[in-house]
Amino acid sequence: MALTQLAVVSTAVDILQQFGLADLSMRRLAKELDVQVGALYWHVKNKQELLAQVAAKLLNTPQLSVNADDFSTPADTILQLSRRLYLALLPIQDSPEVIEVATAMQATELSPVLQLRELLEASGLSAENARHGQQLLLNHILGSVAFRQNLVQLDVDAPLADGFDWGLQRAVAGLVS
Amino acid sequence: MALTQLAVVSTAVDILQQFGLADLSMRRLAKELDVQVGALYWHVKNKQELLAQVAAKLLNTPQLSVNADDFSTPADTILQLSRRLYLALLPIQDSPEVIEVATAMQATELSPVLQLRELLEASGLSAENARHGQQLLLNHILGSVAFRQNLVQLDVDAPLADGFDWGLQRAVAGLVS
DNA sequence: ACCTGAACACCGTTCAAGT
DNA sequence: ACCTGAACACCGTTCAAGT
Numbered sequence: 001m002a003l004t005q006l007a008v009v010s011t012a013v014d015i016l017q018q019f020g021l022a023d024l025s026m027r028r029l030a031k032e033l034d035v036q037v038g039a040l041y042w043h044v045k046n047k048q049e050l051l052a053q054v055a056a057k058l059l060n061t062p063q064l065s066v067n068a069d070d071f072s073t074p075a076d077t078i079l080q081l082s083r084r085l086y087l088a089l090l091p092i093q094d095s096p097e098v099i100e101v102a103t104a105m106q107a108t109e110l111s112p113v114l115q116l117r118e119l120l121e122a123s124g125l126s127a128e129n130a131r132h133g134q135q136l137l138l139n140h141i142l143g144s145v146a147f148r149q150n151l152v153q154l155d156v157d158a159p160l161a162d163g164f165d166w167g168l169q170r171a172v173a174g175l176v177s
Numbered sequence: 178m179a180l181t182q183l184a185v186v187s188t189a190v191d192i193l194q195q196f197g198l199a200d201l202s203m204r205r206l207a208k209e210l211d212v213q214v215g216a217l218y219w220h221v222k223n224k225q226e227l228l229a230q231v232a233a234k235l236l237n238t239p240q241l242s243v244n245a246d247d248f249s250t251p252a253d254t255i256l257q258l259s260r261r262l263y264l265a266l267l268p269i270q271d272s273p274e275v276i277e278v279a280t281a282m283q284a285t286e287l288s289p290v291l292q293l294r295e296l297l298e299a300s301g302l303s304a305e306n307a308r309h310g311q312q313l314l315l316n317h318i319l320g321s322v323a324f325r326q327n328l329v330q331l332d333v334d335a336p337l338a339d340g341f342d343w344g345l346q347r348a349v350a351g352l353v354s
Numbered sequence: 355a356c357c358t359g360a361a362c363a364c365c366g367t368t369c370a371a372g373t
Numbered sequence: 374a375c376c377t378g379a380a381c382a383c384c385g386t387t388c389a390a391g392t
Contacts, residue, residue, distance in 0.1 A: 003375085003376085025364085025365065025366080026365080026366060026367085027364080027365070027366085035376075035377090036376065036377050036378070036379095037366085037367085038367085038368075038369080038376075038377070038378080038379090039375075039376050039377075041366095041367070041368080042374085042375060042376070043375095046366080046367075047366065047367090100323065103324075104323075104324075104327035128340075129343060131340060132340030132343045132344045133344065133347070135320070135321065135324065135340050135341075135344055136317055136344035136347065136348060138320070139316045139317045139319070139320025139321065139324075139344075140313055140316045140317065140320075142316075142320065143312070143315070143316025143317075143319065143320055144312065144316065146277065146281075147280075147281075147312065147316075150281035163305075163308060163309030163312050164312075166306060166309045167309050167310065167312055167313035167316075170310070170313065170348070170351035170352050171313060171347070171348050171351055172351070173351040174346075174347035174348055174349070174350040174351025174352070175347050175351070180356085180357085202383085202384065202385080203384080203385060203386085204383080204384070204385085212357075212358090213357065213358050213359070213360095214385085214386085215357075215358070215359080215360090215386085215387075215388080216356075216357050216358075218385095218386070218387080219355085219356060219357070220356095223385080223386075224385065224386090
């Protein structure tokens with residue numbers, strides 16, 4: 001396999017899924033690709049940019065989009081998209097950190113996050129308030145995933161009712177009403 | 178100054194405030210205290226525990242508590258406490274990460290976070306739902322602080338209306354109503 | 355009891371030099 | 374154009390040995 005940017009990012013995703021962010025080092029990545037560390041820097045600018053591309057690969061998938069026509073109300077569509085995001089990120093170790101790096105750099109577009117804002121605007125919010133609502137929902141999704149993943153790490157047996165969905169419903173109720 | 182646990186934690190807080198989490202390494206901390214790295218491990222178990230104590234020192238201050246009697250409604254009291262937390266954490270570089278470590282270990286009690294739950298319960302929520310509401314608000318506070326701090330880092334001039342307060346109001350409205 | 359010295363096993367990033 | 378080899382300046386943690 002030729003060492004391309006795609007190969008670097010894909011292997012990074014693999015390491016993240018299997019071992020978590022702590023094991024996703026440039027050196028470990030190089031080893032996995034049978035290449036010297038410096039070689040990676042020909043294909044990615046630095047680790048931050050790599051993580052942003054990893055985040056994009058995780059989120060920019062058709063699995064993570066909703067069709068507004070499939071739901072009765074805009075609020076329902078927002079709920080469904082939020083739940084899909086939560087459930088998609090939950091099994092990926094340290095995914096919240098990775099997504100935060102990507103949104104912080106705003107170098108890459110994360111389409112489900114964009115869709116969240118569009119749905120809020122479609123439900124009657126101003127462009128500005130839709131942005132703020134997007135922030136509230138994203139904060140809750142990422143924060144809840146991080147909290148849940150920390151519980152697993154501490155061997156606390158995770159209850160099904162982890163409060164994400166209840167909080168989500170109250171937040172959406174507060175946003176569109 | 179004798180090397181005590183208090184001295185170690187206090188110096189850690191200083192480094193965090195002045196230079197951020199990236200500079201708060203055990204080695205840097207040892208240098209600041211004119212001591213070898215290994216000496217620190219006599220006073221703190223590891224870096225995680227140190228960060229938890231740093232978080233406690235940051236949050237367990239009388240500045241960050243509210244008197245419910247000072248406000249007309251429970252919702253107002255919750256809003257005020259949330260705003261105080263946000264404003265207190267904002268000037269401290271990378272404070273959300275530090276608080277997250279502390280809450281993840283749940284080794285130390287962070288009193289403003291506890292008070293948030295108490296206020297939610299006082300406003301009529303069940304014990305369980307108060308916990309979930311606490312989670313929603315904490316997610317929004319920490320997420321908004323992290324987002325704002327990332328903007329500063331990228332030299333984007335921060336607008337006064339950063340959306341924290343609007344999102345907070347909608348969340349609280351959704352929670353207690 | 356408390357600290358030093360030194361090691362172990364790592365990091366991200368850069369860059370001359372090779373092909 | 375793409376990669377190697379090697380360096381630079383760091384990490385957290387442990388532990389025999391000193392006082």
